[in-house]
Amino acid sequence: MKTFLHSLPIALLVIAAVPAFAAPTTAPAAPVLRDLASSYQMSSGRKLEVSQSGAALRARYGHQPAKTLRFDGQGSFVSNDGQWVLQFDLDRLGDVQQVRLTMPADQL
Numbered sequence: 284m285k286t287f288l289h290s291l292p293i294a295l296l297v298i299a300a301v302p303a304f305a306a307p308t309t310a311p312a313a314p315v316l317r318d319l320a321s322s323y324q325m326s327s328g329r330k331l332e333v334s335q336s337g338a339a340l341r342a343r344y345g346h347q348p349a350k351t352l353r354f355d356g357q358g359s360f361v362s363n364d365g366q367w368v369l370q371f372d373l374d375r376l377g378d379v380q381q382v383r384l385t386m387p388a389d390q391l
Contacts, residue, residue, distance in 0.1 A: 323382045327391065331384055333369075344368055347390055366390070 323331045329345035334353060340360050343349040344367075352360035352369050360369040372381040 296370065331382065340369065342367065342384070344384060345388070
């Protein structure tokens with residue numbers, strides 16, 4: 284009986300410590316874009332061409348050179364220089380409903 288009482292606190296300590304050794308949380312995965320079109324007609328009248336490039340996207344807007352955009356873990360795809368931000372509004376099935384591209388005014 285005495286052995287049981289002495290091992291009980293150790294067992295509780297081990298059980299309490301298990302969450303500390305659990306796998307660390309990772310950044311959210313990029314959304315799965317089910318109907319990623321090769322091009323979108325933007326409200327400016329220019330075309331945005333998007334293609335998948337591994338885990339990133341390649342985007343070309345109008346006459347601008349294409350840029351690689353990486354998922355930022357917060358719902359946007361961002362260029363390496365941070366100037367282009369691409370967001371997709373998805374419906375409940377994951378279909379693209381709206382596309383928003385933010386960039387500096389001198390690149391419009």
